[in-house]
Amino acid sequence: MKIAIIDDERPARSELRYLLSQVLPEAEIFEADGVKTADALMKEHIFQAIFLDINLGEVSGTVLASAIKEHQKKAAIVFVTAYQEYAVKAFELGAVDYILKPYDLDRIKKTLKRLEEQGYFAEEKETEKYEELDKLAVNAGDKIRLIDYRDIIYIEYNQRNSLIHTADNVYTENYTMTALTEKLEKKNFFRIHKSYLVNLQYMEELVPNLSNGYEVRLKHCPGELLPVSRSQIRHLKQLFEI
Incomplete structure (x- = not known):
């Protein structure tokens, strides 16, 4: 003191x-x-x-x-x-x-x-005493790897686990989607759907689908389209001033 x-x-x-x-x-x-x-x-x-x-x-x-x-x-x-x-x-x-x-x-x-x-x-x-580090701890075999937030493309919530997608790997963790959203939403991440949290830096296209909704195409994820919930479409468009 x-x-x-x-x-x-x-x-x-x-x-x-x-x-x-x-x-x-x-x-x-x-x-x-x-x-x-x-x-x-x-x-x-x-x-x-x-x-x-x-x-x-x-x-x-x-x-x-x-x-x-x-x-x-x-x-x-x-x-x-x-x-x-x-x-x-x-x-x-x-x-x-x-x-x-x-x-x-x-x-x-x-x-x-x-x-x-x-x-x-x-x-x-x-x-x-320390500023929060922009890293997320994940299990990688017998090691714990620290991933930079900027390297995370998107996170998928699937059957009580979070699948953390990077350009070269997918890590399975037991983080809740709510906890990850609170941690990452100030770091340019956006919850497009109850099951998907995306890094806005990797967004390439907002694609209309046959259900009068939209899907997101992300860089480094060829062939993948992630759904955007109807409640989030307006907020997402506002972010990009569409």
Whole structure:
């Protein structure tokens, strides 16, 4: 857990640091005395809580708070001030709380409890530290192969299994079509039918059939035509501005 204290008065920083360490001895606490040192901290670390003095001298803490949010989107900002009238402004800027100087240990405890209850001190899941990779894991014999999304031509749902078609292979997996659609629909895939999810990059033709419907012809799939459900024809045409 990392906490930042931004205050241009060293005694105030030291006092707040001491009180915070009494309640959260395991926390890493960093200090900044102005805009430059605060900016360096924000770029170097990810903080769970930032205690920000409203009166920094060179610039208002309320102005600095907006800039901080660019780097620390998930951090709780707590304003510290000697003036009661800044309380309303603090909440208007999205602060979770504000603390009046001089500091009081019970008030610090109350603020930290509020942050904990609102989830700011929750441990980050390991998977949330990384951006989602554009790859799908499939079984390939005794190996697990990671297929780039762009290499998947289409996915067919057949008898409780998903058949993942690439240019050189077909992989059978137990992914549900719903799960695959949620994962891939933002990656240029489109559910043309309850049983088919296609990569739009491989679409070559939209072909009318004898049932007054349409079928899709895909690159690398000669002789194959995949059905488009009537409910999806209009949406598909809109995608291509037909």
